[in-house]
Amino acid sequence: MLNIINKSPLTSVTLDTCLNTAAGGDILLIEDAVYAATRGNAAEAMLREAMGRFKIYVLTPDLEARGLGDRLIEGVTSVDYGGFVDLTSNNKTCQSWL
Numbered sequence: 001m002l003n004i005i006n007k008s009p010l011t012s013v014t015l016d017t018c019l020n021t022a023a024g025g026d027i028l029l030i031e032d033a034v035y036a037a038t039r040g041n042a043a044e045a046m047l048r049e050a051m052g053r054f055k056i057y058v059l060t061p062d063l064e065a066r067g068l069g070d071r072l073i074e075g076v077t078s079v080d081y082g083g084f085v086d087l088t089s090n091n092k093t094c095q096s097w098l
Contacts, residue, residue, distance in 0.1 A: 001022065001023075001024075001025035001026070001091055001092070001093045001094070001095060002025060002026045002027075002028060002087050002088060002090075002091035002093070002094045002095070003018050003022050003025060003026065003027045003028070003054075003094075003095050003097060004027075004028050004030060004094060004095065004096045004097065005018055005027065005028070005029055005030070005033040005036075005096075005097045006029075006030045006031040006032065006033050006096070006097075006098075007031075007032060007033055007097075007098075008032035008033060008035050008036075009033070009035060009036040009041070009042065009043035009046075010035060010041070010042060010043075011032075014033070014097045014098065015029075015033065015036055015043060015046070015047075015097075016046065017097065018097045019046065019050050019054075022054070022095070024053045024054060025054060025055075025091065026054065026055045026056075026057060026087060026091060027050070027054045027055070027056050027057065028057045028058070028059065028079075028084065028087055029056070029057065029058045029059065029062075030058075030059040030062050030084075031059075031062055032066075034058050034059065034062045034063045034066060034068060035066070035068070037056065037058040037063070037072055037073055037076045038063075038068050038071040038072065038073065039071050039072075039073055040071070044073060047073065047076075048073065048075070051075050051076075055077070056075070056076045056077070057076070057077050057078070057079050057083070057087060058072065058076055058077070058078050058079070059078075059079060059080075059081075059084060060078040060079060060080050060083075061080065061081065063078060
């Protein structure tokens with residue numbers, strides 16, 4: 001399953017809810033959720049811990065639009081829009097966490 005998250009972990013519990021509810025699969029961080037994939041933020045430890053159960057992806061254009069391209073946590077894979085499409089087609093189901 002592809003879990004898509006678009007809310008910042010600084011203003012929403014969406015990422016936390018996903019990590020505590022989903023059984024595994026892939027997580028794609030888009031829009032303001034990309035903050036979770038950067039070094040030095042409040043959600044970094046939570047995301048690092050989740051890497052054992054989930055493969056974590058971040059949408060590169062959203063990361064770069066926020067000036068965070070050089071702060072990506074090691075182990076998180078960045079993808080472009082084509083990679084986003086590949087993730088949706090390679091996973092049987094997709095869940096957007098709102």
